[in-house]
Amino acid sequence: MANALVVIKNLSNAYRTRAYGVFGREVIQPVLDHITLEIGQGEIFGLVGESGCGKTSLGNSILGLIPYEGAITIDGLQQQQQGQLKRSKALARKVQAVFQDPGAALNPAKPIGWLMEEPLRIHGIGTKQERIKKVDAMLHRVGLDPGYKTRRVHELSGGQKQRVCIGCALMLEPKLIVADEAVSSLDVSVGAQILNLFQDLHHSLGLGMLFISHNLQVVYYICHRIGVMYKGQIVELGAAQAVYSHPAHPYTQALLAAASGSDLSPRLVPGSPGFASPSPGLYQKQGCGFVEPCPWKRPDCGKTAPKLINIAPPGAPAQEVRCLLVQTEEPRRNR
Ligand SMILES: Nc1ncnc2c1ncn2[C@@H]1O[C@H](COP(=O)(O)OP(=O)(O)O)[C@@H](O)[C@H]1O
Ligand SMILES: [Mg+2]
Missing domain, CATH: 3.40.50.300 (P-loop containing nucleotide triphosphate hydrolases)
Known part of the structure; x- marks a missing residue:
């Protein structure tokens, strides 16, 4: 910057x-x-x-x-x-x-x-x-x-x-x-x-x-811009407009769904009884920090720690996401 x-x-x-x-x-x-x-x-x-x-x-x-x-x-x-x-x-x-x-x-x-x-x-x-x-x-x-x-x-x-x-x-x-x-x-x-x-x-x-x-x-x-934090890591970072209209990280989607009261898997809604959030504040050394509650996890999510990577199309303001799925597949948006 x-x-x-x-x-x-x-x-x-x-x-x-x-x-x-x-x-x-x-x-x-x-x-x-x-x-x-x-x-x-x-x-x-x-x-x-x-x-x-x-x-x-x-x-x-x-x-x-x-x-x-x-x-x-x-x-x-x-x-x-x-x-x-x-x-x-x-x-x-x-x-x-x-x-x-x-x-x-x-x-x-x-x-x-x-x-x-x-x-x-x-x-x-x-x-x-x-x-x-x-x-x-x-x-x-x-x-x-x-x-x-x-x-x-x-x-x-x-x-x-x-x-x-x-x-x-x-x-x-x-x-x-x-x-x-x-x-x-x-x-x-x-x-x-x-x-x-x-x-x-x-x-x-x-x-x-x-x-x-x-x-x-x-x-x-x-x-103007927001950072979404989960267990001590920034998991999504970008212009407020972009992150709110197209949340890319499963945790951001869960947070927004919880705030709007929409129907989402209770495992994913922070604060709900099924939300697997072990020891808040602690981050795990291996793999993605959101691997446990994530419904779209793949076997490699528990092994490889994803980096914060820009997924915005060329020319658009940056939207960085820390998720292997989003980085390697079509973004799973608005589920
Ligand atoms: N002074 C402290 N000593 C020990 N643990 C702390 C202290 N302050 C915060 N923590 C722990 O650090 C974690 C993050 O706390 P905090 O930064 O206050 O989170 P937030 O503001 O997002 O609610 C929590 O698990 C909390 O219990
Ligand atoms: Mg606080």
Whole structure:
């Protein structure tokens, strides 16, 4: 990609946990499996997949909140070196986050104006007067009256709290926002208002976004390109329009069918009792990760790990799919 804002190369990630409590054996649980991905300047990239597939882990890696293997470059700056977290102030100015629960993200003891001024204070930007002016302008930008400056978190509705979180994230004029389930805790109409706010900010500021959600409709509404994740791997990647109208990977088809409530084999519908999804988050070392629940698997699917390969016709925008069947046979679409 010529104008890439985020370049992710071979990103892998594992958590160390202990089976049976603190005295148990240490278990290394792989979560992300060699993810290679680019997000363009000013692009809204959606990441979808069932709960536990690793979406938040990918977002947190980009934010520099957890260690990982591989390389992440954001607007030319390297995120970490040799497995050591290195979240510099320069990087913090380029990438900011909006999380699911705005109530938990905001300090309840401080007034909203103080909270929104905090990033500017930490980065030593402007005089007190200039900072207050910026806070007023940002409140206006996110659709709140400057009078909200003196209120505290408990005096705001869920949507207003999320607007404050978005305002805080934008104070340093970042190039990328990682929005992790940012509208999932809001009711439908408030969620729609926040989505429209994201879109306005994207148009007016040229903001790039990694929009993480399990809600496919929301992602389709707001995103230019999407990545479908299953057990720590991107299984399909392409323009939102193309992936939604012609889902090629059996898992994408299953996700879309589950979202639209259409009649599909229950073995394939994520969340249904028959859906074979062993140890969410774990990926298997051999073969395709989706081999167990896939109704169209062939014997070699369990042996050969498919690569992400572009199946779009020449001249069309790329649609990359990680499936041996799709790559070797006529795409099995819309079954
Ligand atoms: N801090 C952690 N320690 C151990 N395991 C974790 C931790 N955070 C997440 N996991 C595990 O990693 C997997 C992926 O989690 P996550 O990235 O939050 O998925 P998603 O956001 O797609 O629901 C899950 O199986 C989860 O239990
Ligand atoms: Mg998550």
